[in-house]
Amino acid sequence: MARATGQRRLRISLYGLWRRHEAEETGYMRFMDVVEELLRCGECLEKLREKGVEKIDASSKEPYMVVDVDKLQQLLRECR
Numbered sequence: 001m002a003r004a005t006g007q008r009r010l011r012i013s014l015y016g017l018w019r020r021h022e023a024e025e026t027g028y029m030r031f032m033d034v035v036e037e038l039l040r041c042g043e044c045l046e047k048l049r050e051k052g053v054e055k056i057d058a059s060s061k062e063p064y065m066v067v068d069v070d071k072l073q074q075l076l077r078e079c080r
Helices: 014-018 031-040 042-050 069-079
Strands: 009-013 053-057 064-068
Touching (some): 009 014, 009 069, 014 031, 031 042, 031 053, 042 053, 064 069
Antiparallel strands (some): 009 064, 053 064
């Protein structure tokens, strides 16, 4: 859909991802704990950038990340 509308970047709500979080599987009580740890890890942020994550804003009322549509599409092809 993003490509059809000409979007080059997507803003994805982290709350949308949070609904899939299982504390027993991740070892983190809250999903935002995971995000905060990622933001402190330079190596993790670099890997996310390679996959197309351009920005993560966890400080706003509605935390979000911005991803590059082309890199996201490439990642999806690799996962199939």
